[in-house]
Amino acid sequence: MVIKVHSYESMGTFDGPGLRLVVFLQGCNFCCLYCANPDTISVGGGIVTEPEEIVRMALSQKPFFGKKGGITFSGGEPTLQAKALIPIFRKLKEEGIHTCLDSNGSIWNEDVEELFGLTDLVLLDVKQFNAIRHRSLTGHSNEQTLCLTSWLEKQRKPFWLRYVLVPGYSDFEEDIISLGEALGGNQMIQRVEILPYHTLGVHKYEAMKQEYLLQEVKENTLDQIEHAANLFKRYFPTVYVN
Template sequence: MIRVHSYESMGTFDGPGLRLVVFLQGCPFRCLYCANPDTIETSGGRETDPAEILRMAVDQKPFFGRRGGVTFSGGEPTLQAAALVPLVRDLKEAGIHVCLDSNGGVWNPAVEELMGLVDLVLLDVKQANPERHHALTGRSNTQTLRTAAWLEEHGRPFWLRYVLVPGYSDAEEDIRRLGERLGGCRSIERVELLPYHTLGVHKYEAMGLDYRLRGVRENTPEQLDRAAALLREYFPTVVVN
């Protein structure tokens, strides 16, 4: 069984084309800006037969076109890698493109197998600076950077995703450190610069949780343009989502 939080049909922001996005339950990170705090605990969501997800994907396949498919997101989907591996094999057998949206912070033999199976990894790097990454997520970025290195070493295509959080990941030093660390990776097909947003704040209120970035404002267009220009010094393709 796979513990699913929710689904999004015809998603356009989590990989190429139109996609069925499956949000899985559970995450080891505690990102201060997490838009889905209800996905963090591993005990939440609904236990789902992988065959149900496969049927849903096959039913929606006519809408995917040549570029679309299924994206597993979260939460952190690699927490359920052992259960995902056979499902991903079945999806690929059905001719469906599969993306994995991951923070790269979990690693074990099942995760390695999963990373080698999917067509594309969307790797969320929160911060290249170890201390600032820990302040932002409560966890180390060591494994995330190792995951990026593994993808590069094995020629596995991935998109690098970076959320621009004012005061936490938007300094020129932050962006240049990311570029210096990962700018030479040939497996990075593109970089997605994701604006910080507060769309999930109401969830914290509903759950009785304190949203610790309440005073942080969303990015201005000028801040996003500046960050994108810096990233383009290191990466050939940078997209602001």
């Protein structure tokens, strides 16, 4: 079974611990208004890749990973290709390569459950805690994402909680507080990463002849970021701004 890959990043430092090979997979079930990689959304694109090729790439870069690094599968949404990823994760585990899965957590079936079980560290993207605002921001429910946090806790599976801070969409104080109250006691959350909103992907919309719907939204001020970080720190011991 082949994998549909959008692109690769060698020696990545923002998607998991240490130096990492980051594999961006094609296809996503969310349509986030601020998506910086709209070209990854369509399931019809991407480069058809044999699983063995990805394993070979990881093995060739393994000397650079050190004790903390490894490989991260991002997207798009990797769990759309869970069945094809399972044998890759098994092989990577056999080779002693640390695996991360960057996911919105919205898809659940037997293959996805097995894939999460094989993953060393989950990077869970929680877009918004408020259900109504989450749907307006992503076009999708956040119910399964929040259910996944409970599953990860029960399975003793470590994860990082990632939160994109979009002014006027996900920076509401009451929503961050509600998120903290709901998940602050979760022992498997190793850290919270605040990802400030940026407009670096706007040119992709222009190239694809698509309208970028958040043209009027400005990037976060330092005060906005600091305020959000302080709110998260009330509930989580380790908070980073990525």
